[in-house]
Amino acid sequence: MHAFAKAEQEIKNKGIIKPSLTEKATEISSYLDEKMDFNLGERSLRDYRSAAQKLEHDAGDIRIKQVDVITGLCHYLGYENYQDFVNRNDTLEVDGPIIIESTVVKSAVEKLPKKSILRNYRFYILIGVMCILLFWLYNYTTRQRWMVWKEDRYTEVDFDAKKYDIKQLKLYKEDRILSFRKIKVTCLTDFFHPDGSVLVWYGKNGDKQLEYFTDLGLHPETGKTLKPISGYMIDTHICVE
Structure with missing residues (x-):
């Protein structure tokens, strides 16, 4: 043999x-x-x-x-x-x-x-797969629309991990851009629609201070769910003599 x-x-x-x-x-x-x-x-x-x-x-x-x-x-x-x-x-x-x-x-x-x-x-096959995944990830992060919270509203921005903290960058949502705002309220603020439905939501920021918003959702800084305004909250925290 x-x-x-x-x-x-x-x-x-x-x-x-x-x-x-x-x-x-x-x-x-x-x-x-x-x-x-x-x-x-x-x-x-x-x-x-x-x-x-x-x-x-x-x-x-x-x-x-x-x-x-x-x-x-x-x-x-x-x-x-x-x-x-x-x-x-x-x-x-x-x-x-x-x-x-x-x-x-x-x-x-x-x-x-x-x-x-x-x-x-097989080594080159593995490298090829990794390149494809990286290319896909790059295209996804650059083509996807993003937004960040600035002062009292969301603003659309380009994906830039160096300029923004990764926690700041959120996927773009048109309703957040158009209708979600942080507002200042007084006793003269309209808190409810004529039918009694809520117009204002509230939540505490990182310093435990109450803040008020024009729509339901999550607090843009803490990520906690906002609560709908109530008569009790208005009387005890807003219309205080």
Whole structure:
């Protein structure tokens, strides 16, 4: 078997004159584990070799069901895949029959290019995905409309994390821009519609001071829900003698 012949030569190059069968199988197993990311024990490799030797003078093949085993052995011998091995050899029987399973060769050849590309270029694929995500994020943050609270109203602004605190930036809402205001109130303020519905909402700012607004929603600084004005609040906090 070609792989064992190459393993023998590799081990001899390291100074071992007569490497054992187990040492050869271990050499191949180590390559498959390190380079191909799958584990095939030296015992299995020796079993394949024994089966190949028994068929040395027959026309048949031993059967290997795992595509990765076929690919790994071809790579170890310096071939891209099994098809490359076939194309570059005049005969398939040197030192014993080639270890394949005829029923999987076609599917193996079809699948190998994709698996090889994913192994060799998965880093670049990951970089590509990250670039796409960053591009999408950039477009989303720059195309999305934003607003910030300034004194007594929301104002539309461009997304600028350096100019504004990220907590200040809020997604643009037209009704907030047009109708939400902080106002000063007195006893003469219209607090209710003629039908009795509320015109004014209130809440405390960060300094625990009451502030009044023209619409329901959240306090623009504290984020707490504003409350509708009531007669009790008017009498105890606004119209105080």
